[in-house]
Each structure stands twice: as C-alpha cells, then as structure tokens.
Amino acid sequence: xxxxxxxxxxxLQALNxxxxxxxxxxxxxxxxxxxxxxxxxxxxxTGSNGQISIENTxxxxxxxxxxxxxxxxxxxxxxxxxINIVSSLPDVTLDFEEIEHHQIVLTSGKSEITLKGKxxxxxxxxxxxxxENPLVLETKLLKSIIAETAFAASxxxxxxxxxxxxxxxxxxxxxxxxxxxxxxxxxRKLTLENTSNDFNVVIPSKSLREFAAVFTDDIETxxxxxxxxxxxxxxxxxxxxxxxxxxxYPDTDRLLTNAFETxxxxxxxxxxSAMERAHLISNATQNxxxxxxxxxxxxxxxxxxxxxxxxxxxxDTIDQSGNDLTISFNPTYLIEALKAxxxxxxxxxFISPVRPFTLMPGxxxxxxxQLITPVRxx
Amino acid sequence: xxxxxxxxxxxLQALNxxxxxxxxxxxxxxxxxxxxxxxxxxxxxTGSNGQISIENTxxxxxxxxxxxxxxxxxxxxxxxxxINIVSSLPDVTLDFEEIEHHQIVLTSGKSEITLKGKxxxxxxxxxxxxxENPLVLETKLLKSIIAETAFAASxxxxxxxxxxxxxxxxxxxxxxxxxxxxxxxxxRKLTLENTSNDFNVVIPSKSLREFAAVFTDDIETxxxxxxxxxxxxxxxxxxxxxxxxxxxYPDTDRLLTNAFETxxxxxxxxxxSAMERAHLISNATQNxxxxxxxxxxxxxxxxxxxxxxxxxxxxDTIDQSGNDLTISFNPTYLIEALKAxxxxxxxxxFISPVRPFTLMPGxxxxxxxQLITPVRxx
Numbered sequence: 001x002x003x004x005x006x007x008x009x010x011x012l013q014a015l016n017x018x019x020x021x022x023x024x025x026x027x028x029x030x031x032x033x034x035x036x037x038x039x040x041x042x043x044x045x046t047g048s049n050g051q052i053s054i055e056n057t058x059x060x061x062x063x064x065x066x067x068x069x070x071x072x073x074x075x076x077x078x079x080x081x082x083i084n085i086v087s088s089l090p091d092v093t094l095d096f097e098e099i100e101h102h103q104i105v106l107t108s109g110k111s112e113i114t115l116k117g118k119x120x121x122x123x124x125x126x127x128x129x130x131x132e133n134p135l136v137l138e139t140k141l142l143k144s145i146i147a148e149t150a151f152a153a154s155x156x157x158x159x160x161x162x163x164x165x166x167x168x169x170x171x172x173x174x175x176x177x178x179x180x181x182x183x184x185x186x187x188r189k190l191t192l193e194n195t196s197n198d199f200n201v202v203i204p205s206k207s208l209r210e211f212a213a214v215f216t217d218d219i220e221t222x223x224x225x226x227x228x229x230x231x232x233x234x235x236x237x238x239x240x241x242x243x244x245x246x247x248x249y250p251d252t253d254r255l256l257t258n259a260f261e262t263x264x265x266x267x268x269x270x271x272x273s274a275m276e277r278a279h280l281i282s283n284a285t286q287n288x289x290x291x292x293x294x295x296x297x298x299x300x301x302x303x304x305x306x307x308x309x310x311x312x313x314x315x316d317t318i319d320q321s322g323n324d325l326t327i328s329f330n331p332t333y334l335i336e337a338l339k340a341x342x343x344x345x346x347x348x349x350f351i352s353p354v355r356p357f358t359l360m361p362g363x364x365x366x367x368x369x370q371l372i373t374p375v376r377x378x
Numbered sequence: 379x380x381x382x383x384x385x386x387x388x389x390l391q392a393l394n395x396x397x398x399x400x401x402x403x404x405x406x407x408x409x410x411x412x413x414x415x416x417x418x419x420x421x422x423x424t425g426s427n428g429q430i431s432i433e434n435t436x437x438x439x440x441x442x443x444x445x446x447x448x449x450x451x452x453x454x455x456x457x458x459x460x461i462n463i464v465s466s467l468p469d470v471t472l473d474f475e476e477i478e479h480h481q482i483v484l485t486s487g488k489s490e491i492t493l494k495g496k497x498x499x500x501x502x503x504x505x506x507x508x509x510e511n512p513l514v515l516e517t518k519l520l521k522s523i524i525a526e527t528a529f530a531a532s533x534x535x536x537x538x539x540x541x542x543x544x545x546x547x548x549x550x551x552x553x554x555x556x557x558x559x560x561x562x563x564x565x566r567k568l569t570l571e572n573t574s575n576d577f578n579v580v581i582p583s584k585s586l587r588e589f590a591a592v593f594t595d596d597i598e599t600x601x602x603x604x605x606x607x608x609x610x611x612x613x614x615x616x617x618x619x620x621x622x623x624x625x626x627y628p629d630t631d632r633l634l635t636n637a638f639e640t641x642x643x644x645x646x647x648x649x650x651s652a653m654e655r656a657h658l659i660s661n662a663t664q665n666x667x668x669x670x671x672x673x674x675x676x677x678x679x680x681x682x683x684x685x686x687x688x689x690x691x692x693x694d695t696i697d698q699s700g701n702d703l704t705i706s707f708n709p710t711y712l713i714e715a716l717k718a719x720x721x722x723x724x725x726x727x728f729i730s731p732v733r734p735f736t737l738m739p740g741x742x743x744x745x746x747x748q749l750i751t752p753v754r755x756x
Contacts, residue, residue, distance in 0.1 A: 081658075081686065088655045090648075103687070110692035111655060116685070270468075277466045277489060280459075307494070308459065309481070314488035 001098035002038045002073040006058070007066035008086065008094050008108065014045055014056045015083045017238065020214050021047040021054040022079045030122050033076040034083075037120070038069060046126070047079060052207050053126050054214060055239040066093060074120035075102055085113055126241065129232050134223035135169070135196040139215050139235075142222060145177050146208045148188045148340050148368060153205035154181035164202035166249040172196060178252050179205065184333045185252055185356075185371040186340060199226050202249050207242035214240055255356065255371055260349035262294055262322035265362060266315065268346045272338040274301055274313055279331040284308040289328040289375045294320070294350070303331075318345055327353045328377045334359075337370045379476035380416045380451035384436070385444035386464065386472050386486065392423055392434045393461045395616065398592050399425040399432040400457045408500050411454040412461075415498070416447060424504070425457060430585050431504050432592060433617040444471060452498040453480055463491055504619065507610050512601035513547070513574040517593050517613075520600060523555050524586045526566045526718050526746060531583035532559035542580035544627040550574060556630050557583065562711045563630055563734075563749040564718060577604050580627050585620035592618055633734065633749055638727035640672055640700035643740060644693065646724045650716040652679055652691055657709040662686040667706040667753045672698070672728070681709075696723055705731045706755045712737075715748045 015034065024032050026049055035046040042059040060067045075098060086094065089108035097105045102117035146165070154162035165179045172195040178187040211233055215222060225232040226244075233240040275290065278301050282288030285305040293300045297320060303311040327350060337359050338346060345362030359370040393412065402410050404427055413424040420437040438445045453476060464472065467486035475483045480495035524543070532540035543557045550573040556565040589611055593600060603610040604622075611618040653668065656679050660666030663683040671678045675698060681689040705728060715737050716724060723740030737748040 078686075081662075084658050085655070088651070088658055090651060090655075110694070111652070112690045113655065113659065113687060114689075115687040273466070273468060274489070277463070277468075277491065280462050280466055281491065284459075308456075309491060309493040311492075312490045316488070 001071060002036070002075060002104075003071040003095075003097045004038055004043065004067060004069045005093055005095045006043075006068075007064065008089055008092055010058070010062075010065045011094070012083070012087055014058055014237075015079075015086065017214050018045040018047040018054050018056045019079050019083060020210050021049055021052045021240075023049040024080060026050070028124070030076065030118070030124070032079060033118060033123070034079040035074065035076055035120060035123050037074040038072045040069065040072060043067065043069070046123075048124070048126065051204065051243050052210055053241040055126075055241075057237045059237075073098055075104060076118040076120055076123055077104065077115060082115065085115065089113075127230060129225055129227050129230065129241070131223075131225050131232070131234070133197055134225055134234070135192075135199075136194055136221055136223055139219050139222050140217065141190075142233075143212045143215070144342075145188050145190070146212050149177045149179040149186045150205040150208045151179075151336055151340060152181060152184055152186035152370070153179040156181075161202060161245055161247040161249055163206070164204050164245040164249070165208055166200075166202050166252070168200045169196060169198045172198060178249075180250075180252060180371075183330070183373050184337065185255060186337070187252065187256075187369050189367045201226060201231060202245040202247070203231065203242060204245060211240055211242075214238065256358075256369065257351070260322070260351055260358070262325045262350040263320070263347060264294060264299055264317055264350075265319035265345055265347050266317055268338050268341050268344060268362075270316055271346065272335060274315055275331040275335045275338070277313065278303045278311050279335060281305050281309055281311050282331055287330070287375070289377060290331040290334075291326060291328045291377070293326050295324040295326075322350075325350050325353065327357065327374050329357075329372055329374045333372045337372060340370070341368075379449060380414070380453060380482075381449040381473075381475045382416055382421065382445060382447045383471055383473045384421075384446075385442065386467055386470055388436070388440075388443045389472070390461070390465055392436055392615075393457075393464065395592050396423040396425040396432050396434045397457055397461060398588050399427055399430045399618075401427040402458060404428070406502070408454065408496070408502070410457060411496060411501070412457040413452065413454055413498060413501050415452040416450045418447065418450060421445065421447070424501075426502070426504065429582065429621055430588055431619040433504075433619075435615045437615075451476055453482060454496040454498055454501055455482065455493060460493065463493065467491075505608060507603055507605050507608065507619070509601075509603050509610070509612070511575055512603055512612070513570075513577075514572055514599055514601055517597050517600050518595065519568075520611075521590045521593070522720075523566050523568070524590050527555045527557040527564045528583040528586045529557075529714055529718060530559060530562055530564035530748070531557040534559075539580060539623055539625040539627055541584070542582050542623040542627075543586055544578075544580050544630070546578045547574060547576050550576060556627075558628075558630060558749075561708070561751050562715065563633060564715070565630065565634075565747050567745045579604060579609060580623040580625070581609065581620060582623060589618055589620075592616060634736075634747065635729070638700070638729055638736070640703045640728040641698070641725060642672060642677055642695055642728075643697035643723055643725050644695055646716050646719050646722060646740075648694055649724065650713060652693055653709040653713045653716070655691065656681045656689050657713060659683050659687055659689050660709055665708070665753070667755065668709040668712075669704060669706045669755070671704050673702040673704075700728075703728050703731065705735065705752050707735075707750055707752045711750045715750060718748070719746075 037044045045056040091109035094108040106113045173192045175190040219235045223234045278290040281303045291302045299315045343361030349358045356371040415422045423434040469487035472486040484491045551570045553568040597613045601612045656668040659681045669680045677693045721739030727736045734749040
C-alpha cells in the first residue's frame with residue numbers, strides 16, 4: 001500500500017497541471033478522478049477527459065520535489081476535492097499513506113485528513129503510442145503557432161473538421177498550420193530546422209489551447225509523435241495526448257491569391273483600437289458591420305447602428321496604394337486577426353468589395369497570412 | 379444644448395463610481411441610464427437603482443478634470459454602453475456635444491461617435507433630504523465598522539429586517555452597529571469623538587457594501603444625514619443615498635452575557651486555516667459541522683463526512699482555562715467571524731454545548747463581540 005512524503009507546493013503544481021485534462025462534467029464518472037501511481041523511483045499522476053490525457057511524472061531524483069517513497073501502489077482520488085485538500089494543508093511537506101479500503105491518510109503538521117479513494121482498476125486504459133522518430137520542436141515556437149492559428153478554428157460542431165487546426169509536414173521540413181471557420185482563415189508556414197517524417201493531421205483547437213496552458217515556458221522543447229487517431233506532446237516529465245479529428249480538411253490553398261488591387265499598411269495597435277470602438281457600436285445590431293472607405297489617399301471607418309448611434313473615424317495609415325474601394329465586414333474578425341499579429345505594422349490587401357481580403361505582418365509577409373471574408377451590404 | 383470638454387480618465391473614474399448604483403436588470407428601464415446634468419461651473423452625474431442613488435459632481439475648479447463648459451443642459455445615456463464608449467476613445471481628452479433629438483457627439487482624436495440619448499424629463503425625481511447637523515465620520519472608520527458587521531446580516535428575504543445592519547446612536551456619542559442572521563451575530567461599539575443627534579436605523583447591508591466600494595480611501599471624512607426613510611453619505615463630490623429598512627430590529631442585547639465556563643485564546647490565522655480544512659470535508663455533507671473538543675489542556679477539531687473522509691487536527695492554543703467541553707458548529711460561521719477580526723489573537727468563550735459562544739479580538743474585548751450558535755448533534 002502506498003506511502004510517500006513530498007513537498008506540498010511541488011505536488012500541487014503537478015496536480016494542477018494534470019487537472020487541466022480533467023473535467024468535472026464528464027459522462028464517465030471515473031474520469032473526474034486523478035490516478036496516482038507510485039513506483040520505486042517516481043510518482044505518475046494521470047488525468048483524462050477522453051479527448052485529452054495528461055501524464056505527469058515526479059521522480060525522486062528531482063530535489064525540489066522532496067519525494068521520499070516508502071511503499072508503492074496506485075489509487076484514484078476525486079481530482080478537484082483532493083487538490084483543494086492538499087492546498088489547504090498547513091505544513092511545507094505532506095505524508096501520503098494508504099490504509100484499508102483504498103482510504104488515504106494525509107498528514108501535515110498537526111492535521112490528519114482521511115479521504116476515500118477508489119480502486120485503480122476502475123480507471124480506463126489509455127491507448128498506447130509508439131514513440132519513435134520524434135519531431136522535436138521548441139515549446140515557444142509551437143505555442144506561438146497555436147496562438148496564430150487556433151483562434152480562427154470554428155467553435156460550432158456543425159462541421160466538426162473545422163473545429164481543428166490542420167497541421168501538415170511535407171518534404172520532411174515544410175511545415176504548415178491552418179485554421180478556418182469559413183468566415184476567416186489563418187495560416188502559418190515554417191521551414192523546420194530538424195527534418196522529420198511527413199504528417200497530415202487535424203488537431204482539435206481546444207486541445208491545442210490546453211497544450212499551451214500545460215507546457216510552461218520553462219520547458220524548452222517538446223517531442224511530438226503521431227498515430228492514426230491521436231498524437232502525443234512529450235517533455236521530460238509531462239506526456240500530453242490528444243485525439244485527432246477524422247475526415248478530410250478542406251483545400252485552403254485555393255483561397256490564397258497574389259492578386260490585389262489596393263494595399264494599405266496600418267499601425268497594428270491603432271487599427272485594432274479603432275476597430276474596437278467600431279465594434280462597440282456595430283455590436284448593438286445583429287450581424288453589425290464596419291464599412292472601410294479607401295479613397296483619395298485616406299482611409300476612414302464608418303458604423304451606423306440606427307438603434308444606438310454611429311461612428312465616423314479617420315484612420316492613420318503608414319502606406320497606401322492602388323484603387324479606391326469600399327468594403328464592409330464584421331469588425332470582430334479583424335480585431336482577432338490583429339491580436340494574433342506580433343508585428344508593429346500590418347499590410348492589408350484588397351481585391352474587391354466581395355472578395356476576401358488578406359492580412360500580413362509588416363515584417364514577415366511570406367509566412368503568416370490571414371483572410372477575412374467581407375459582408376455584402378447595399 | 380450641452381457642450382463641454384473633459385479629461386477622459388477623470389470622467390471615466392466619476393462615471394464608474396456613479397455606475398455602482400445602476401443595475402442593468404432594473405424593472406424600471408430608465409434606471410439603466412446615467413443622468414448627465416451640465417451647469418455653469420460643474421457637471422453632475424446621477425445613477426440609481428431605486429434603493430441606492432449616487433450623485434457625483436465634477437467642478438470646473440478641479441484641475442485634474444480639465445473640464446471646460448461651453449454650454450449647459452441635461453441628457454440621459456445608457457450607462458454601460460456610454461462608459462464602454464468613453465473608455466475606448468483614443469485621445470486623453472474628449473469633446474461632448476449635444477445635437478438635435480438628444481443625440482450626443484463624442485469627439486476624441488480623429489474619432490467621432492454619435493450616440494442616441496433620452497429626454498432628461500423621463501428620469502424619476504430623487505427624494506430630497508434635509509442636510510443639517512451632519513454626523514461627521516472618518517471614512518476609514520465607517521468602512522471598518524461595515525467590514526466587521528455587514529457580513530453577519532441575512533441574505534434571505536424571509537425576514538427582511540435581518541438583511542440590514544442596525545445602527546444606533548444614544549446619549550449623542552454611544553454608537554452601536556449590529557447584524558445577525560439568527561445563526562450568528564456581530565456587534566461593534568464605539569464612543570464618538572464628535573457628539574451628534576441620536577438615531578436608530580436599519581441600513582440594507584447591500585447598500586453598505588456599495589458604500590465601501592464607492593468611497594475610496596482618499597476621501598478622509600463623510601457627512602451622514604438621516605430622514606425617516608433614507609440616509610445620505612456625503613463627501614465633497616459624492617452624495618450616496620440609500621433607503622432604510624422599515625420595521626423593528628430584534629433586541630440583540632438580551633443575547634449577550636458575561637457568563638462563561640470555558641475560555642480559549644487562539645492565533646486568529648492558525649484557527650482560520652484549520653477551520654478552512656475542516657470546511658472542505660464538512661462541506662461534502664449537507665449541514666456538515668465541525669466538532670471542537672476541549673479537554674485535558676488541549677483543543678482538537680474533528681469532522682466526519684462518511685461520503686468523502688474525515689479530519690482530525692490538534693489545534694495550537696495560546697491560553698486555555700475552565701471546564702472541558704465538546705461543541706459542534708458550522709465552520710463557515712467561524713471562518714467568516716475570524717476574517718472580520720483584525721486582531722492577531724481571538725478569545726473564545728463557551729457556556730455549554732447548546733448555548734451560543736462568544737468571540738472577541740485579543741486586543742479589544744470590550745467593543746467588538748461576535749456570537750455563533752452551535753448545532754446540536756446526536
């Protein structure tokens with residue numbers, strides 16, 4: 001039966017990272033528990049919601065963990081409840097001891113708390129994955145790719161494949177991530193430094209957002225593995241599994257074109273503030289839009305929501321060329337597109353009032369492209 | 379028609395303070411608006427939810443306001459919407475100008491936003507109050523009295539009078555504030571430095587919490603005025619009105635007694651942490667209680683929730699005297715009572731397992747007394 005002692009803060013941090021895979025509202029009740037497996041030289045914490053699974057390993061060799069294992073075993077504990085209890089304990093260390101009937105006695109300072117656990121055999125078996133030929137990526141880079149694309153995926157289940165981010169590796173080094181909800185699209189390209197096996201997968205955008213929360217910035221690189229139905233992100237101590245979406249991702253390349261009639265360069269933050277003002281007024285009308293007027297070397301934004309009021313604003317531009325044009329769109333899409341840009345300036349190219357327009361960062365027009373579809377008014 | 383310019387941040391701060399009286403879910407639609415009245419030398423902002431009303435005055439004489447009034451008038455604007463718009467404006471100052479049909483044009487930098495307003499005659503008239511013989515109180519002191527008592531008032535409307543804090547002045551200087559929800563009671567006494575007219579009122583605890591949020595710590599003193607149905611807290615720029623509760627407040631003095639059989643002194647924070655652990659487990663059972671065992675010069679806390687587990691904890695005490703005793707109660711009441719104590723130590727006096735016990739701060743046992751009713755078990 002289990003017996004170990006551990007540093008409370010370190011244990012809490014690992015529990016909280018694992019908890020990100022655990023939902024209290026799961027249809028399978030046992031998935032609201034956390035699995036604690038104590039081996040001779042480490043503890044493994046496992047959480048899963050059926051879509052995402054996280055395994056967090058705490059080795060005795062990690063000095064910060066202060067982990068001393070006296071006796072091995074495994075048990076299930078209600079995740080939220082157990083974590084709240086651990087965080088309330090008075091001392092810097094805690095003793096964790098299993099007694100009869102899967103009960104756990106936590107001792108810390110003068111406090112002794114007994115909790116009911118469950119038999120570990122009740123926990124579903126996670127699907128195993130072959131871990132050969134990893135693709136090694138910088139965590140920071142992967143998180144930045146996620147921030148640039150995942151927001152553009154659909155939140156609606158009517159076309160499930162669009163709730164994912166399409167990630168493709170071709171010629172062993174040409175990487176592409178793309179997401180679209182059919183109103184807007186965001187695509188990041190990248191040439192990898194390390195070559196790897198080609199892949200072509202659609203990853204739930206929700207899983208990618210959890211990935212970004214679990215893999216903190218002190219984890220420098222992650223190994224990535226693929227199978228037909230799932231993928232694994234792995235660092236020294238954390239294994240993060242997510243299922244993949246099934247189906248064919250639509251061909252988004254055909255949406256991209258180099259043709260344009262009008263090009264305007266803006267300061268990213270100034271344009272975003274102007275769109276946020278426009279959105280406050282357009283938002284009062286259902287499907288409210290902002291109208292951009294590009295004419296006579298000036299650009300202005302206009303909103304008219306008869307119920308509440310209107311906005312007229314002269315926009316500062318850095319550069320402007322091509323034809324005059326008037327185009328209407330949902331300002332939310334432009335606000336979110338600008339949030340995803342880390343560049344100080346943004347280049348926007350227009351073809352016509354009824355064709356999608358293209359956004360590129362001022363400093364990297366090649367590799368990061370976004371499209372927004374206008375709304376026909378008149 | 380109105381025309382003025384003002385510093386945006388200063389205006390926002392005054393709008394946000396006024397907004398605290400405004401509820402978007404009001405049965406009277408016009409109360410979701412803010413009233414803006416522009417006179418020759420100041421602007422008055424008014425918000426009300428029918429229970430609380432706030433008037434905020436911005437004088438041209440306040441340099442930080444940067445207020446320049448060109449033309450006077452009054453208008454109503456949707457409070458939340460207007461405040462969001464003002465906070466989105468690009469420049470440090472804004473121009474506010476009324477045009478036809480109660481429309482307002484806000485100009486800031488190159489942004490021009492037109493909003494629909496409403497006729498000021500639609501706004502209900504606030505009840506006037508005589509403002510003679512104020513009671514002058516330090517804001518800090520009043521906020522501290524509120525923090526010590528308002529939490530103990532009832533949240534349930536079944537006995538409306540208990541949702542208030544009973545404040546009484548007798549002999550022109552003896553002040554008492556008391557609140558109870560019939561399970562616990564909190565009473566603060568005080569001898570005023572400035573004498574004033576006697577009063578005996580029951581103030582909604584919700585109004586007092588809003589008072590504490592509106593009157594920031596830079597406001598040193600407030601003047602307090604009473605009428606039969608309402609009271610007014612007034613500083614240089616802010617007038618805060620609240621209605622009073624009608625009815626007779628129960629006689630709470632009869633609950634207090636100097637008799638006791640057992641007295642224990644605890645460190646306030648250590649006892650609170652122990653009760654928070656106990657609450658995590660007791661909370662899993664409906665009406666869950668913690669049992670305190672005082673025996674043989676030691677005090678221990680025990681919870682047993684058959685569903686989830688149990689707690690046994692030895693409590694550190696500073697001093698202990700009198701009879702042995704075992705008493706059960708809802709740990710939430712003790713946690714909230716200890717939060718209201720600013721003293722490092724707390725003295726708790728017990729009479730018997732079925733009589734309320736008394737809490738006093740270690741450094742001021744005379745003037746701040748709380749009672750908690752135990753729960754009979756077995």
